[in-house]
Amino acid sequence: MTPDSPRLEDARALVAVLHLLAPALRHIPPGMRDELARLAARWLDAGYTPSDVHAHVLRGLPGAGTPVHRPGGLVRYLLRDVPPRKPGPVPAAEPASELVSAPVRHRLSVRLEGARECAGDGHTQPMLFRGEEGETLCGECRRNQLLPALAR
Structure with missing residues (x-):
């Protein structure tokens, strides 16, 4: 120094x-x-x-x-x-x-890293979730898709 x-x-x-x-x-x-x-x-x-x-x-x-x-x-x-x-x-x-x-780049919060937005339309505002690679629906939307099939 x-x-x-x-x-x-x-x-x-x-x-x-x-x-x-x-x-x-x-x-x-x-x-x-x-x-x-x-x-x-x-x-x-x-x-x-x-x-x-x-x-x-x-x-x-x-x-x-x-x-x-x-x-x-x-x-x-x-x-x-x-x-x-x-x-x-x-x-x-x-x-x-x-x-x-110089523009300041803001980092994502550690809690949000790896989260993605649910592609389901059952949410009034964007729903973030962590899922397996390639998943596009949160757990609630996946359950809602399976319920009608299980009721048969």
Whole structure:
């Protein structure tokens, strides 16, 4: 973590907009921003873009409804280790002005991952369910389809 990184200013801009990524990151203590910028600069020096770093931080956040009591400590933990960059073309550096205008991608809640919408028409609003691969009806709709056949 050397403060002599050529990307330190870009890293400061990256850290300055973390609060825009998720509500959980709104209360990062101002006193931690220099430390987080030095950690983020290591990622930028390794060839990651600011968008890569933001995506990594978003992936590390807990699911919806889970409070983050120390957002600065969480970001510090997430940026602590820089994984090796996969081989490939190194993208051009993003100017700091693009950091603020970059679209924020929201993750699905952990509870909703793998859920799909029921294709049955017995629901007044969309019904999400988890089923086997290829199933399109929730359990209630499947039972309702089987009842007439069993009554014969």
